[in-house]
Amino acid sequence: MVQKGVMGTSLPCTGSHEGAGTVVAIGSSVTSFAPGDRVMAGIIYHPCGTCADCLGPENYRQYCQFSGGYCGVSTHGFFAEYARIDASQAARIPDSVSFETAAPLACAxxxxxxxxxxxxxxxxxxxxxxxxxxxxxxxxxxxxxxxxxxxxxxxxxxxxxxxxxxxxxxxxxxxxxxxxxxxxxxxxxxxxxxxxxxxxxxxxxxxxxxxxxxxxxxxxxxxxxxxxxxxxxxxxxxxxxxxxxxSLIASPEEARSMLEVVAKHGISVRTNVFEGLGDLERLVELAESGKMMGKGIIVLDRAQIGVGKESGKWV
Incomplete structure (x- = not known):
């Protein structure tokens, strides 16, 4: 929909609205995360915090019409080595959940x-x-x-x-x-x-x-x-x-609850793994072929995933 202009995206815009990775830096007002934390990104960047949806029931906050954008849709997303996300929308990844599973969970x-x-x-x-x-x-x-x-x-x-x-x-x-x-x-x-x-x-x-x-x-x-x-x-x-x-995406608290369910029950995502941004075209071709089983993911830093698996911290 972004490619076809349905979302009104201004180009250039880095794609992908699903991302997971390791925090490398935080803003001056961030207290909930620290460098080294493993996080699943939220799609919304800077909800306004003052509209009826932001102030209403917690599970309406994702409908904010006055946010700073939607990552990968109207502002830069996660087909990149580094991405900027909103701490208020992010969720800490439980130790037992892999990056490969967490990334597709960010939207799907x-x-x-x-x-x-x-x-x-x-x-x-x-x-x-x-x-x-x-x-x-x-x-x-x-x-x-x-x-x-x-x-x-x-x-x-x-x-x-x-x-x-x-x-x-x-x-x-x-x-x-x-x-x-x-x-x-x-x-x-x-x-x-x-x-x-x-x-x-x-x-x-x-x-x-x-x-x-x-x-x-x-x-x-x-x-x-x-x-x-x-x-x-x-x-x-x-x-x-x-x-x-x-129904749209989950609210931040619903997203965190989802990750708890994933960790508790050992749920994994069926993924089709591609290595590096050079494989992006192949991923898109598979996704559009109608033959893909599960979700496609791009691994940008294999070393992060390898270290985690070797330590036995997550699978």
């Missing part, structure tokens, strides 16, 4: 985790994820299973279906078999009712209609994917009273 993890928080689905209840085998979806499956939630994963790619199953989904459904088959499989495990909550992380044209169809009457679909248009059959909204709400 935070985004799907907030969807789970909003869903309020409880242990033992059913949750559906449309697009469950993608970069966000496979993390949603793993997070939900770690929290004791029953998961129905829906995808339309062989790689996505495989990753959904590997992530521990209780039911994996191939959307290519048609809407009727998808609804039937969901109803079989939900007493013919459908799920109370569906998270939609697929930007396929039919994904929202599918998400609504598998959600029980008066239930909620949380839209996380960002296609140009979200198409919903009027019958779902009017006749079945399906509620729809959107």
């Amino acid at each position: 993890g935070c985004t799907i985790y907030r969807g789970l928080v909003l869903s309020a689905v409880q242990q033992g209840e059913w949750l559906a994820i449309t697009g469950s085998g993608g970069g966000l979806g496979h993390l949603g499956v793993r997070f939900a299973k770690a929290l004791g939630i029953n998961v129905i994963g829906i995808d339309a790619r062989d790689q996505g279906l495989e990753l959904t199953t590997l992530g521990g989904a209780d039911v994996t459904v191939d959307a290519r078999r048609g809407l009727e088959d998808v609804v039937d499989k969901v109803h079989r495990v939900t007493n013919g009712q459908g799920v109370k909550i569906t998270l939609n992380v697929s930007d396929a044209d039919s994904a929202m209609a599918t998400s609504c169809a598998i959600t029980q009457m008066h239930g909620t679909v949380i839209q996380i994917a960002q296609p140009s248009l979200v198409s919903i059959p009027f019958q779902e909204l009017v006749f079945r009273d399906i509620r729809v709400r959107g």
Whole structure:
């Protein structure tokens, strides 16, 4: 979206809105971090601190419209050897969590985790994820299973279906078999009712209609994917009273909570590792091919990762 101008980005701008690394210097007012700390970066740089969202509920702060920008979107990001981040938005990486896992969590993890928080689905209840085998979806499956939630994963790619199953989904459904088959499989495990909550992380044209169809009457679909248009059959909204709400990235506290869950349950991200900025083009090509399983990452300093693994401090 940045490349296509959708975000209104002024060029030149260093890309990547997901980053993790080691603090090398701090500002004069920073007290929460010190050089040498391992951190996961937040996307927002300098939220204003005075608007209704900044002053409102903690989980609205990421909606600040008057910030200094979004790293990798409207201000410089993390395809660089050094990056400037906002301490108020950063999260300390637990010792047991690797840089390779933390970096993709900075957006993909935070985004799907907030969807789970909003869903309020409880242990033992059913949750559906449309697009469950993608970069966000496979993390949603793993997070939900770690929290004791029953998961129905829906995808339309062989790689996505495989990753959904590997992530521990209780039911994996191939959307290519048609809407009727998808609804039937969901109803079989939900007493013919459908799920109370569906998270939609697929930007396929039919994904929202599918998400609504598998959600029980008066239930909620949380839209996380960002296609140009979200198409919903009027019958779902009017006749079945399906509620729809959107969700952005997690707030700083939600991001820190997510990392605690990751550390506690040993959750890792399926990654496709590329070495150095010279491999950036290859990463983009794989991401756009539709064949990538999980997330792509660029390792800028292999020595940092190697030292950590050799010490046994993280895996």
